[in-house]
Amino acid sequence: MTQTPNPMPAEMACAPHVRTFGALHRYYQGPGAIALAGPVAAGLGREPLLVADALVARLIRPSIEESLRLHGLGLAWGEVTGDVTHPMIERLVAAALANGRRPDVVLAAGGGKGVDSGKAVARELGARLIVLPTSASNDGPCSKAFVFYDECHRMLSVEHLCRSPDAVIVDTQIVAKAPPALLVSGIGDALCKLYEGRQVRMAGGANLFGGGHTVASEQIALACERVIRQDAAAGLAAAAGGNTDASFERLVESLVLLSGLAFENSGLSIAHSMTRGLTRLRHSAAALHGQQVGYGLLVQFVLERRSHSFMEEQIRFHRSVGLAASLHELCGQAPDHSDFTAIAEGVMTSPHLSHFERPLTAADFEAAMLHLEELSHHFND
Numbered sequence: 001m002t003q004t005p006n007p008m009p010a011e012m013a014c015a016p017h018v019r020t021f022g023a024l025h026r027y028y029q030g031p032g033a034i035a036l037a038g039p040v041a042a043g044l045g046r047e048p049l050l051v052a053d054a055l056v057a058r059l060i061r062p063s064i065e066e067s068l069r070l071h072g073l074g075l076a077w078g079e080v081t082g083d084v085t086h087p088m089i090e091r092l093v094a095a096a097l098a099n100g101r102r103p104d105v106v107l108a109a110g111g112g113k114g115v116d117s118g119k120a121v122a123r124e125l126g127a128r129l130i131v132l133p134t135s136a137s138n139d140g141p142c143s144k145a146f147v148f149y150d151e152c153h154r155m156l157s158v159e160h161l162c163r164s165p166d167a168v169i170v171d172t173q174i175v176a177k178a179p180p181a182l183l184v185s186g187i188g189d190a191l192c193k194l195y196e197g198r199q200v201r202m203a204g205g206a207n208l209f210g211g212g213h214t215v216a217s218e219q220i221a222l223a224c225e226r227v228i229r230q231d232a233a234a235g236l237a238a239a240a241g242g243n244t245d246a247s248f249e250r251l252v253e254s255l256v257l258l259s260g261l262a263f264e265n266s267g268l269s270i271a272h273s274m275t276r277g278l279t280r281l282r283h284s285a286a287a288l289h290g291q292q293v294g295y296g297l298l299v300q301f302v303l304e305r306r307s308h309s310f311m312e313e314q315i316r317f318h319r320s321v322g323l324a325a326s327l328h329e330l331c332g333q334a335p336d337h338s339d340f341t342a343i344a345e346g347v348m349t350s351p352h353l354s355h356f357e358r359p360l361t362a363a364d365f366e367a368a369m370l371h372l373e374e375l376s377h378h379f380n381d
Helices: 033-042 054-069 086-097 112-125 180-202 215-240 246-266 289-303 308-321 327-331 337-347 362-378
Strands: 026-030 048-052 076-079 105-110 128-133 145-149 155-160 167-171
Touching (some): 026 033, 026 246, 033 105, 033 128, 033 167, 048 054, 076 086, 086 112, 112 128, 112 145, 167 246, 180 215, 180 246, 180 289, 180 308, 215 246, 289 362, 337 362
Parallel strands (some): 048 076, 048 105, 128 167
Antiparallel strands (some): 145 155
């Protein structure tokens, strides 16, 4: 595939002292919201393309086609078949253009792979973008960022659209039926936003738009944290019963909308840096992204030299919502010292390490992870 330059909006030239805030154009959430796909797409283009895996396509394609039909539109489908790799995106783009038509609006549907694949295809085609997440497992739907991997599931690069999504449509009836582990993963991803953003600000770093932080970004991160602490237990219980009550709706909004806005407008620090190392081990690489960064947040807390009582509170909350509180829990088996060394070496490749209150070494990460194992074991009752 011809490598498309990684386009950045004009504000990426801003310095961190220039306050900058970016966001998607429209956000829709609620039971049955997928019916909005037709009118929203009709306002953006005439040649819609659904990018999703086969399972997601079977789940939502009939509803989308009916909604589009009511607005005089058809629907092509590009099948996502694995990780977001350059060869797969090349195949999807070639297939989309094979019939002589050029899709002008992409509907990126599913979890992380489906959404990121749709973003990559939309960038290659120069198309408008609607995101339809089928779970609340991560902060990606509202973001302009997406990730490429190699054939061995190793992260290659974080890429960016030249603009944020035109619309995100979250049908909570669909999200409520997703595996509970995906909702737990979303909680882990969202929990990081307040604490990573504070480290970025203390280090004088920029957000993902290349600018400085706003009062709005801090308040959004605080709201995200507050909703999770208040509604996680009730929201998880509602999802277990397939219900979309008020607590579930608030939780989903915090995991998709608030977390996404906080992530892009605050920036990333240690919790997300940990994924660079965790993906080097087979067992931790298999964990969902939110589980990885949830564990990474606890490591960040250790590096921040948080109090014993604070660590106890965080570890107990992690476990109460189903998040791993140690590398042992994340991997499902006891780690050995070489595992900590491999992870620490991988973390040192992260571009976000400068977003911390002091410089860190691989030895610092090893020591922090080992200390977390001790704390986790101590509070395991």
